[in-house]
Amino acid sequence: xxxxxxxxAAMFLLMTFSMANAKDxxxxxxxxxxxxxxxxxxxxxxxxxxxxxxxxxxNAGKDVTDAAVVVEYGMPAMPGMGAMNYxxxxxxxxxxxSAALDFSMSGAWFVNIKxxxxxxxxxxxxxxxxx
Numbered sequence: 001x002x003x004x005x006x007x008x009a010a011m012f013l014l015m016t017f018s019m020a021n022a023k024d025x026x027x028x029x030x031x032x033x034x035x036x037x038x039x040x041x042x043x044x045x046x047x048x049x050x051x052x053x054x055x056x057x058x059n060a061g062k063d064v065t066d067a068a069v070v071v072e073y074g075m076p077a078m079p080g081m082g083a084m085n086y087x088x089x090x091x092x093x094x095x096x097x098s099a100a101l102d103f104s105m106s107g108a109w110f111v112n113i114k115x116x117x118x119x120x121x122x123x124x125x126x127x128x129x130x131x
Contacts, residue, residue, distance in 0.1 A: 025128075032122040033059050034115060040101075044131045047103050054090060054097040054113055067117040069097040075109055103130045 025043040029036050034056050041051040052071065056064040069090035077083040084104065090097035090113075103109060113124040 027126060029124045029126070031115070031124045034064065034122055034124075036113065036115070036124045038113065038124070038126065040128075045101075045103060045109075045128050046131050047106050050101045050103065052090075052099045052101055054099070055095070056097070056115060063095050064115070064117065065092055065095055067097075067115050069099075070114045070116075071099045071101065071111060072114065073101055073103075073109055073111040075105075075107060106130050 023043055025040040025045055027038050029038070036057075037055040039053045039055075054069060054071075056067065056069075058064055069092075071088045071090055072085065073088075074083060074085035086102070088099040088101060090099040092098075101111070107130060109128045109130050111126040111128055113126070115122045115124070
């Protein structure tokens, strides 16, 4: 009995340690003239609030800090449920664009990051599975 308790305690500590050190959800995409790196503070993203950071670099590798960034996200309509569409304006903080996404339910979500600079808009499209 004592041996089982020690094994269970070790498994619990291992699970706790691995969850505490879990990496953020990260993905890199190319859109037109930009290389975009997206980071979400939870991996996998979860129902409720998730913080997103977007880093944008131009073709020369310079940080883009003078763009307007809008994150549109949602779920398509399903039987018995209408489409869900949300929008979050990203704010520039320390060279990265930050936005809070509030996923209302688990499942497959689309995320479109719209980057507008000098009247030209580029879109980065992602599909995220929310738990």
